[in-house]
Structures are given as structure tokens and as C-alpha cells.
Amino acid sequence: MTFPPPTSARRGVRAGVAAAWLLAALGLCAGAAQAQAPQADLAAHLQGIRQLADEALAASRAAEQAATVADVRRHADAVFATVWGVSSGLAGEARGAENAHGWKTQWQVDGSEFDPAMAERYGTLPPAVGDPAKLGIVGRGRHARKLLQALADDPNAPEAARRHAEGVVASLNNVIGWMQMDDGVTKAERQPRVDLTREWDAPVDFWLSTADTGWLFEVYAQALNILKTDYAGDVVTARGHAADMTALLEKALNGVDADGDGSVEPVMMEGGLLAALAQARSAGLLSP
Numbered sequence: 374m375t376f377p378p379p380t381s382a383r384r385g386v387r388a389g390v391a392a393a394w395l396l397a398a399l400g401l402c403a404g405a406a407q408a409q410a411p412q413a414d415l416a417a418h419l420q421g422i423r424q425l426a427d428e429a430l431a432a433s434r435a436a437e438q439a440a441t442v443a444d445v446r447r448h449a450d451a452v453f454a455t456v457w458g459v460s461s462g463l464a465g466e467a468r469g470a471e472n473a474h475g476w477k478t479q480w481q482v483d484g485s486e487f488d489p490a491m492a493e494r495y496g497t498l499p500p501a502v503g504d505p506a507k508l509g510i511v512g513r514g515r516h517a518r519k520l521l522q523a524l525a526d527d528p529n530a531p532e533a534a535r536r537h538a539e540g541v542v543a544s545l546n547n548v549i550g551w552m553q554m555d556d557g558v559t560k561a562e563r564q565p566r567v568d569l570t571r572e573w574d575a576p577v578d579f580w581l582s583t584a585d586t587g588w589l590f591e592v593y594a595q596a597l598n599i600l601k602t603d604y605a606g607d608v609v610t611a612r613g614h615a616a617d618m619t620a621l622l623e624k625a626l627n628g629v630d631a632d633g634d635g636s637v638e639p640v641m642m643e644g645g646l647l648a649a650l651a652q653a654r655s656a657g658l659l660s661p
Contacts, residue, residue: 416658418505418517419650425510426646429455429592430622436615442604445611449599452618456593458509463600488563510589514549518542540652544644548625550587575641578631584642588625595621 429452436448450464505516524530525538556563575585583591595618604611628637628645639648653659 415517415520416653418513419653419659421506422510422513422517423646423650425455425513426622426626429510430619430626433615433619433622436599437612437619439608439612439615442606442608442611445604445608445615446600449596449615449618452592452622453596453600454509456509456511456589456596458507458512461597461600463597490562491564511549511587514545518545518549534656537652537656540639540644541649541656543641544628544639544646544649544652546587547584547628547642547644548587548589548646548649550590551585552587579642582631582642584629588621588645591621592618592625 432448432451432455436445436452439445439448446464450461453461505513508516521538521542525535525542527535530538558564579585595614599611599614599618602611602614624645626646628643628648630637631642637643637645637648639652644652650659
């Protein structure tokens with residue numbers, strides 16, 4: 374896997390200027406960083422996402438080598454937890470996230486943003502997880518994307534800053550899905566809603582790909598399949614399903630050369646988590 378290198382030293386200078394602008398825009402410069410809450414530290418979230426991805430890959434590979442079906446399931450649950458930030462509850466006695474009301478627990482809304490009737494039914498207490506640093510890859514990715522999206526959409530921002538921000542956002546979207554949390558009116562009541570996509574004018578290939586809904590949700594689904602399947606002691610089959618889960622994780626990490634040009638670029642349907650991190654480094658948000 375390769376990423377397109379900078380074409381000139383001049384681009385490096387522009388990237389440095391873009392990085393300074395970006396850090397100031399996000400309030401991450403030295404003076405402001407101390408005043409910011411930890412969840413506003415974009416670099417920390419991107420690094421945390423990479424760490425979670427490494428943990429998920431290690432757990433999935435351990436599942437491939439597990440001696441028993443129970444151990445395969447235990448490692449699959451660890452993969453699930455890195456994705457969603459909490460155990461599925463299917464590997465033990467306690468119920469967990471497979472039965473959770475997702476927008477309430479993991480999407481950083483408390484209900485009060487919506488119709489009073491909605492708040493009356495679900496309450497207005499803070500979400501179960503209020504700190505993005507305690508979320509899984511999906512939640513932390515959505516939070517990081519929100520910090521970058523304003524810059525990517527700002528026509529007054531330096532071109533280099535917008536380009537790198539767009540590269541991070543596009544690559545993150547391929548991993549966590551192009552959906553976004555929004556709201557809408559259902560039965561005369563304003564309710565939370567997940568938009569199908571941010572890109573309604575995308576090419577047909579996009580709609581036929583799993584980048585639309587996010588490669589990481591293939592991992593999520595495979596982990597649930599392993600946790601819910603009755604293997605009747607057939608550890609070989611369970612290990613095979615774990616190997617499939619590992620391949621899906623590697624796709625989310627490495628991305629896909631969709632156009633066959635020999636490189637994985639930080640664009641729709643191609644860039645994975647590594648491409649997002651490479652663009653963040655180009656913007657000066659992460660150390661080389």
C-alpha cells in the first residue's frame with residue numbers, strides 16, 4: 374500500500390502554513406490547548422483511534438488462534454468493544470450494546486435537542502458516555518470528523534488546509550460510514566435521525582460499495598455473527614470466521630485501491646484509517 378508523496382518542498386511550506394491555521398482554527402495551539410477540554414484535542418482522538426484499531430486487530434488475530442469457541446467469542450467481543458466503545462454483552466451474562474439505544478448512549482446527544490415529547494419518553498439526562506475519549510472507534514471518529522468538517526467546508530480557509538481536512542474526513546467516512554446524526558420530523562415530532570449519506574450525488578460505484586455505510590460496520594457485524602452463532606463446539610469454523618473478521622479490519626485500516634492505479638488515496642471508497650492519519654500528519658496534527 375502506498376500513499377501519494379508530496380510533489381515539492383513548496384507543498385511542505387504550504388502544509389506548514391495550513392497546519393498553523395488549522396491548529397488555531399480548532400483551538401489547539403499552545404495557549405489554547407490548556408484551556409480546551411480533553412475531548413477537543415483532535416490529535417489525541419486520532420491517536421486513540423489508531424490504538425483502538427491496533428487492539429482490535431490483535432484481538433481478532435487472537436481469535437483466529439483460540440483453543441475454544443468460548444475464547445473465539447471472547448476475543449470477538451473485544452473487537453466489538455473497540456468499535457462501539459462497550460461490550461456487546463453476548464460473551465457473558467450481562468446485556469450490552471447489541472441491545473442499546475445507540476443515539477442515546479454513543480452519539481453525544483441527550484434528547485433535549487429534539488421535540489419535548491421525545492425528551493419526555495427518553496428523558497433529558499446526559500448520554501451514558503459523555504466523553505468522546507471513552508467512546509469506541511466509531512464515536513471518536515465521528516467526533517474528530519465534526520472538528521474537521523467545518524474547516525473542510527470553509528471557502529475562506531487556505532487551500533492546503535482544506536485539502537488535508539477533506540482527506541482526513543473522506544478517509545474517516547470510508548471507515549465509519551458517510552452517515553451523519555441529524556434530526557427530522559416524524560408524526561409531527563422532531564426526532565433524532567441518521568442520514569443515509571453525506572454525498573447524495575455520489576457515483577453508482579459508491580452506492581454499490583461498503584464504504585457508503587463504513588467498512589468498520591462490516592467488522593461490527595462479523596463480530597456479532599461470531600457471538601451469536603451456535604458453533605456446537607466447532608472451533609475450526611469459528612476460527613475461520615475470525616480470520617474473515619481480521620481481513621475486514623485490515624481493509625478498514627489499509628483502505629482499498631478502488632481505481633487500480635497502484636495507490637490508496639484519501640478519497641471516497643479508497644482511503645482507510647492509515648490514509649486519514651497520513652493526511653493528519655501532512656496537516657501537522659500528528660507527529661511524523
